[in-house]
Amino acid sequence: MSNPTRAQRFAGAALSVLLVALLSACSRHETATYQGYVEGEFVYLGSSQAGKLTALSVSRGQTVKANASLFSLEADDETHALVQAQQQLAAARAQLADIRTGKRVPEVDVNRAQLAEAVANARKAALQLTRDEAQYRAGGIAKAQLDDSRANADSTAAQVRELTHQVDVARLPARSQQIVEQEAQVAAADAVVAQAQWKLDQKRVSAPSEGLVYDTLYRQGEWVPAGSPIVQMLPPQNVKVRFFVPETIVGQLALNRGVTLHCDGCAADVPAKITYVSNQAEYTPPVIYSNESRAKLVFMVEAHPSIADATKLHPGQPVSVVLQ
Incomplete structure (x- = not known):
């Protein structure tokens, strides 16, 4: 084979320079990828x-x-405590209803019967007093007997007034202070039931x-x-990805910006949105800060996938993140 001519060697060199330039340009426009990992908030x-x-x-x-x-x-203990509290509440409510309505009808009927008997006795005593007064004026009885008749008439009349008031009182509910006191007892019993129910629900x-x-x-x-x-x-909404970006990139990030997650074994890339950008550097190089060490500063960023895609990721799994 003959040696290449000078023109051929020049063309080959030019082609090599062109290829290197094209590869350099491609590398400069290559999409930046950031490493991260999946984390779960349990x-x-x-x-x-x-x-x-x-x-x-x-x-x-x-x-x-x-x-x-x-x-x-x-x-078991909580169940028994709830039953006991419910029974005490029922008793307190029944007592409140009782004092609100006053005495029962049979009790009122007894008071009315006693009043009727007292009225009859008062009438009898009044008639006897009338007869004794006539007899006394005629000189038929002593004054002592007349005084006894008057005392008996006054006594039976007073008994009528007393029983009349008792019948009126029996129709009334309890005093307002008693009702307020019993209402407080009902409220306290209701609170005990609620507490017992809460303890049972905690089990x-x-x-x-x-x-x-x-x-x-x-x-x-x-x-x-x-x-x-x-x-x-x-929960799927608690699955997130943490990744780190250099200081030169963090200023371009905003909440809800889309990213693409790539993981080994995933059937397809997973979309996510940025939900947090740290305002503090996660890593500072162990040297005096300078413009040369500035590029070593990185900031933590968090992104959440959708609930439907969250089940595709697992805590601790490494991922590659590409900004959209």
Whole structure:
């Protein structure tokens, strides 16, 4: 084969320079990619009351709907306390109704019968007084007998007035102070019922929203102290991605700006939106700050995927983030 001519060597060199220039241009316009990871804001569900775990209705890795039953604790004492409080409330309400209505009809009828008897006795005493007064004027009886007749007439008349007032009072409700006092007793009993119901409800816990049961921390039959989490949940809206951008980029970011998430094994890229941009550098190089070290400053950014796409990501999973 003959050696290349000078013109051929010049053309080849020119072509090489052109290719290098094109590759450099492509590298300058290559889309910037930032590394990040998936993070989950977990919800730890427990009971404010202590007790033995009698039922665990979910298992790790299960997806549950909102208001689905998660677990139950032993609640015999709370159930009995609620029944007792409800009975005391019923008794307080019955007593309030009783004092508002006054005496019962049979009791009022007794008072009326006593009044009728007293009226009859008063009439009899009044007639006897009239006869004795006539006899006394005629000299037929002593003054002492007349005085006895007058005293008897006055006594029976007073008894009539007393029983008349008793009948009137029996028709009236209790005094306002007594009603107010009993109303307070009813309110107090109602509060005890509400407290007992709340304690009983604390023994049965449901899912606050749809989500993944990430872990269960107790087994059925174990004693659970008050406030200890039993189920660890991850609602889809609590899945987010954290990534870091250099100082030269952070000023261009705004909330709700779209990003694209790429992860190994994902069937397709996942869209997300920026929900938080840190206003403080996450990393400062261990040297005196200068224009040369400025590019080493990075800022944390958080982005949330949609609820539908959140289930495709897993906490701790590394992702690549591309700004849109």
